[in-house]
Amino acid sequence: MTRYTSATPDDRREMxxxxxxxxxxxxxxxxxxxxxxxxxxxxxxxxxxxxxxxRLAALAQRNADAEEEVCFVGAGMYDHYVPAxxxxxxxxxxxxxxxxxxxxxxxxxxxxxxFEFQTAMSELTALPVSSAGLYEGPSSVASAGYLAMGATxxxxxxxxxxxxxxxxxxxxxxxxxxxxxxxEVGLEGGLTDAAALAGAVDGETAAVFLQSPNFLGAVEDVxxxxxxxxxxxxxxxxxxxxxxLGILKPPGECGADIALGEGQPLGNRLDFGGPSFGFFxxxxxxxxxxxxxxxxxTEDVDGRRGFVLALQTRExxxxxxxxxNNICTAQALNALGAMVHLAxxxxxxxxxxxxxxxxxxAYARERLAAVGGVELLHEASVAREFAVRLDAPVGRVLxxxxxxxxxxxxxxxxxxxxxxxxxxxxxTERRTKAQIDELAEALAAAVAAEREGVAA
Amino acid sequence: MSDxxxxxDLRYHEEHDWARIxxxxxxxxxxxxxxxxxxxxxxxxxxxVGAEIQxxxxxxxxxxxxxxxxxxxxxxxxxxxxxDVLQDSPERxxxxxxxxxxxxxxxxxxxxxAQQLLGVEEYRKLLDN
Numbered sequence: 001m002t003r004y005t006s007a008t009p010d011d012r013r014e015m016x017x018x019x020x021x022x023x024x025x026x027x028x029x030x031x032x033x034x035x036x037x038x039x040x041x042x043x044x045x046x047x048x049x050x051x052x053x054x055r056l057a058a059l060a061q062r063n064a065d066a067e068e069e070v071c072f073v074g075a076g077m078y079d080h081y082v083p084a085x086x087x088x089x090x091x092x093x094x095x096x097x098x099x100x101x102x103x104x105x106x107x108x109x110x111x112x113x114x115f116e117f118q119t120a121m122s123e124l125t126a127l128p129v130s131s132a133g134l135y136e137g138p139s140s141v142a143s144a145g146y147l148a149m150g151a152t153x154x155x156x157x158x159x160x161x162x163x164x165x166x167x168x169x170x171x172x173x174x175x176x177x178x179x180x181x182x183x184e185v186g187l188e189g190g191l192t193d194a195a196a197l198a199g200a201v202d203g204e205t206a207a208v209f210l211q212s213p214n215f216l217g218a219v220e221d222v223x224x225x226x227x228x229x230x231x232x233x234x235x236x237x238x239x240x241x242x243x244x245l246g247i248l249k250p251p252g253e254c255g256a257d258i259a260l261g262e263g264q265p266l267g268n269r270l271d272f273g274g275p276s277f278g279f280f281x282x283x284x285x286x287x288x289x290x291x292x293x294x295x296x297x298t299e300d301v302d303g304r305r306g307f308v309l310a311l312q313t314r315e316x317x318x319x320x321x322x323x324x325n326n327i328c329t330a331q332a333l334n335a336l337g338a339m340v341h342l343a344x345x346x347x348x349x350x351x352x353x354x355x356x357x358x359x360x361x362a363y364a365r366e367r368l369a370a371v372g373g374v375e376l377l378h379e380a381s382v383a384r385e386f387a388v389r390l391d392a393p394v395g396r397v398l399x400x401x402x403x404x405x406x407x408x409x410x411x412x413x414x415x416x417x418x419x420x421x422x423x424x425x426x427x428t429e430r431r432t433k434a435q436i437d438e439l440a441e442a443l444a445a446a447v448a449a450e451r452e453g454v455a456a
Numbered sequence: 457m458s459d460x461x462x463x464x465d466l467r468y469h470e471e472h473d474w475a476r477i478x479x480x481x482x483x484x485x486x487x488x489x490x491x492x493x494x495x496x497x498x499x500x501x502x503x504x505v506g507a508e509i510q511x512x513x514x515x516x517x518x519x520x521x522x523x524x525x526x527x528x529x530x531x532x533x534x535x536x537x538x539x540d541v542l543q544d545s546p547e548r549x550x551x552x553x554x555x556x557x558x559x560x561x562x563x564x565x566x567x568x569x570a571q572q573l574l575g576v577e578e579y580r581k582l583l584d585n
Contacts, residue, residue, distance in 0.1 A: 153504055288499060288519075
C-alpha cells in the first residue's frame with residue numbers, strides 16, 4: 001500500500017464487511033469464470049518516485065519535437081510561433097478553471113474572453129454566430145453533421161476526400177450513431193471532383209462537407225462546389241485553416257452555412273497532438289442547433305456592459321441525451337490562447353502573416369519541384385501547404401531526412417492509398433528561406449541516394 | 457399571463473398536453489399548468505408538416521428561459537399544420553395556452569386513443585395530487 005492509493009487493507013475490510021462479502025474475489029464471483037483472468041495481473045513491482053521520474057524522462061527523450069527538428073509537417077496542425085504573451089495570459093490562475101461560467105456575477109473575465117473569441121472568429125469566417133470553442137477540428141466536423149440532420153431532417157452526408165482524414169473518420173464514426181450515410185467524393189488534380197460532387201448530392205442530402213485549403217493544400221472553389229448543396233437544400237459545411245482566413249475569401253461569403261475547423265494554428269503549440277480546440281461558426285438560422293456554449297453581451301442593472309452565457313437552457317446540463325456536444329468545456333483555455341495570438345497579431349498583422357505564408361510556400365514549392373525525382377502532385381493554387389510526388393520510397397526518404405534533423409513532411413500514403421508516393425509539405429513563419437533551401441538540398445540527396453540504391 | 461383555467465371541451469394527457477378533437481382531426485397544445493411551470497417561452501421548435509407522430513412520444517420542443525422541454529403527443533397522427541404565429545411570437549403559448557397558443561393540427565390515425573385521455577375533472581385531480 002502506498003501513499004498514492006487511498007484504500008488501506010483496513011478500509012477494504014470495512015467496505016467488504018459493510019456489504020457482507022468476505023473477499024474481493026467473492027465480489028467478482030458473479031462474473032462468469034471464462035471471462036475472469038484467473039491469475040494476478042502481470043505487473044512489475046512498484047518503483048520509487050525518483051526511479052519513475054528517470055524512467056519516464058528516458059522515454060520522453062526518445063520523442064522528437066518541433067523545437068529540435070526543422071518541422072515541415074502540417075496536415076492539420078502547424079508549427080507556428082506562439083508569442084510569450086499567450087503563455088503569460090493563459091497561465092493566469094483566473095483562466096485555468098475548466099468550469100463553465102454559469103454564474104456571470106463571478107465570471108465576467110472568462111465570459112468576456114469567450115465573447116471576444118467569438119467576435120474574432122465570426123469576423124474571420126464572415127458568419128454571424130460563433131460558439132466559444134469545441135474539442136478539436138474533427139469532432140467539430142462531426143457535430144456539424146448532427147446539426148445538419150436536425151436542420152434538414154435528412155440522413156445523408158456528401159463529403160469531399162479533401163476533408164481531413166481524421167474529420168472524415170470521426171464523421172463516419174458518429175454517423176453510425178446518427179443513423180446517417182456518408183458518401184465520399186474523390187479529388188481530381190488536387191481539387192474536389194466537381195462533377196462527381198454534383199452527381200452525389202440529391203434531395204436526401206443533409207450536408208455537403210468541403211475543406212479549403214483541402215488536405216492536399218489546394219484552395220477549393222467553395223462557391224462553385226457549394227452550388228450543388230444550395231440547389232438541393234442541403235447545408236454547406238466548410239472546414240478551414242484559421243491561418244488562411246486573413247487572405248482567402250471567407251467561407252461566409254462563399255455560401256457556407258457553417259464554417260469550422262481545427263483551432264491549433266492560432267496560439268497553440270503542437271504539444272504532441274493536443275489539447276487543442278475547434279471553432280464553429282454558422283448562420284443565424286442555426287443558432288439553436290449550434291454545439292457548444294455561446295457567450296452574449298448584455299447590460300447589468302446599472303447599464304454597464306457585461307457578459308452572460310446565451311441560450312443557456314439548451315446546454316448539456318439540462319438535456320444530456322439531446323446535447324449537441326459534451327466535450328467543449330475545458331477548451332476555453334486553448335481558445336483564449338487563440339484570442340491572445342490574434343490580438344497580438346492585430347488586423348493588419350494577421351493578413352500580413354497570411355501573405356508571408358503564401359509567398360514562402362510558393363518559394364518552397366518551386367524549389368522542391370526543381371529537385372530531380374520530385375514533381376508537384378497537383379498544380380492547384382495553395383496557401384501554406386503543398387503536395388509533391390517522390391520517385392523514391394517516401395518512408396525511406398523521410399528517414400534519411402530525419403537523420404539530418406529535418407521532419408520533411410507528411411507521407412500521404414498513410415491515409416490515401418492512391419497517393420503512396422505523395423509527400424505533404426507545410427510552411428509556417430518559423431521556416432526560413434535557409435531552412436527551405438536546406439530541405440531542397442537534403443531531399444535531392446535523399447531521393448538520389450534511394451534511386452541509386454545507396455545504403456542509408 | 458392567463459388565469460389557471462382548463463376548458464371543458466378538451467381531452468388531457470398526463471404529460472400536461474391537450475387535444476381538441478374534431479372528427480378525425482385534432483389540435484394539440486400544452487396546458488396552462490405546463491406553460492406556468494416552464495415560465496416565459498422563448499422558442500417553439502415544431503415538427504415538419506406531414507410527419508407521423510406517436511401517442512406518448514415527443515413530437516416538438518418548447519424552450520423557455522428555464523429549460524428546453526419535449527412536447528409529448530397526446531394521440532397518434534400526421535401533422536397537418538403547425539402554428540406559424542409561434543415562430544415570431546412564442547409568448548402566445550403563455551398568454552393563451554388553450555387557444556391562440558395551440559401548437560399543431562393533426563389528422564388522427566387512432567381516434568379511439570381519445571378514450572385513454574383525461575377529462576377536465578380527472579386532469580384537475582391529477583394537478584391537485
